Amino acid sequence: MEDISKKYDNGEVTILWQPHLCIHSANCVKGLPRVFNPGVKPWINIYAAETEGIVEQVSKCPSGALSIINSGD
Numbered sequence: 001m002e003d004i005s006k007k008y009d010n011g012e013v014t015i016l017w018q019p020h021l022c023i024h025s026a027n028c029v030k031g032l033p034r035v036f037n038p039g040v041k042p043w044i045n046i047y048a049a050e051t052e053g054i055v056e057q058v059s060k061c062p063s064g065a066l067s068i069i070n071s072g073d
């Protein structure tokens with residue numbers, strides 16, 4: 001299977017989402033459900049929280065499926 005990745009950019013930061021790495025710990029969904037909601041598409045709404053909170057939550061992803069890259073990368 002081809003590894004796909006997606007980027008979500010709010011103009012300050014970009015979340016890089018690499019689903020093949022996800023171990024479904026649900027840290028992100030529990031920690032910041034307004035942003036990470038698997039029940040809707042797209043499942044990441046980067047505009048639903050402040051950048052600081054998003055960066056903090058992404059840093060708690062144990063698998064690296066969620067990571068932060070600089071906008072424009």
Ligand code: SF4
Nearest residue numbers: 022023025026028061
């Ligand atoms: S925190 Fe990371 S590993 Fe856990 S469900 Fe979210 S994306 Fe997947």
